[in-house]
Amino acid sequence: MNARTLWGIGTPRTMRAHWAMTELGLEYETERLQTRTPVTDSLLYRSLNPSGKIPTLVDGDVVVSESAAIVTYLGETYRKDNTSLIPSKNAARASYFELISFISTELDATSLYVLRRHEGLPNVYGSAPNACLVARQYFNRMIKIAAIKMEDSRPYLLGELFSGADILMMTTLDWAAAYSCDYPSIFHNYQTNISLRPGYKLAVERNSVRMETGTSHL
Numbered sequence: 001m002n003a004r005t006l007w008g009i010g011t012p013r014t015m016r017a018h019w020a021m022t023e024l025g026l027e028y029e030t031e032r033l034q035t036r037t038p039v040t041d042s043l044l045y046r047s048l049n050p051s052g053k054i055p056t057l058v059d060g061d062v063v064v065s066e067s068a069a070i071v072t073y074l075g076e077t078y079r080k081d082n083t084s085l086i087p088s089k090n091a092a093r094a095s096y097f098e099l100i101s102f103i104s105t106e107l108d109a110t111s112l113y114v115l116r117r118h119e120g121l122p123n124v125y126g127s128a129p130n131a132c133l134v135a136r137q138y139f140n141r142m143i144k145i146a147a148i149k150m151e152d153s154r155p156y157l158l159g160e161l162f163s164g165a166d167i168l169m170m171t172t173l174d175w176a177a178a179y180s181c182d183y184p185s186i187f188h189n190y191q192t193n194i195s196l197r198p199g200y201k202l203a204v205e206r207n208s209v210r211m212e213t214g215t216s217h218l
């Protein structure tokens with residue numbers, strides 16, 4: 001196995017890890033593991049991530065799961081002068097941590113992941129139409145709050161600096177669009193701009209389940 005290996009492809013959470021490494025120009029190998037496939041239950045994979053979920057990053061002796069933690073770990077460890085996924089000044093760092101917590105909990109776990117489980121995977125997690133309705137409404141309420149800071153026409157969540165918070169937000173918005181969730185037009189413009197980034201385009205390819213290259217233990 002390569003010294004730096006990312007396990008997981010094909011989901012918004014795995015996209016976050018591919019994209020962070022792509023923006024930072026890091027070389028890595030991909031284990032093309034898809035969610036809920038037999039390898040996620042293997043002893044090898046469970047020894048890396050006992051939950052069996054993706055993504056998981058192995059970076060030398062470091063093993064880290066949870067997409068927001070992977071993005072933050074990479075940003076802290078491999079910051080460069082011209083590419084820093086995490087700001088260095090205290091106030092901006094506080095905003096970064098606030099944003100990634102907000103996106104991970106309010107937009108992802110409480111809202112979109114409810115739709116994913118109970119609308120997208122009813123055979124696995126059970127059907128729960130009322131929970132899905134409430135999750136959609138909650139997503140709409142929370143994303144409007146996130147939009148307030150964007151009203152000054154800033155290009156990124158933290159202003160002029162593209163950061164790991166944008167990686168989390170963009171992947172969350174792409175996911176929301178796939179589930180036909182409503183969100184403010186300001187974020188449609190934000191998506192259009194960010195989708196032009198070379199790092200985003202390359203990460204989309206690397207995260208794609210259709211890509212032919214890469215190794216596999218599947």
Ligand SMILES: N[C@@H](CCC(=O)N[C@@H](CS)C(=O)NCC(=O)O)C(=O)O
Nearest residue numbers: 011013035036053054055066067068
């Ligand atoms: N909070 C975790 C969530 C990880 C997660 O739930 N991954 C999904 C794929 S996006 C998964 O592996 N699900 C397997 C399952 O539900 O059993 C993160 O952000 O990385």
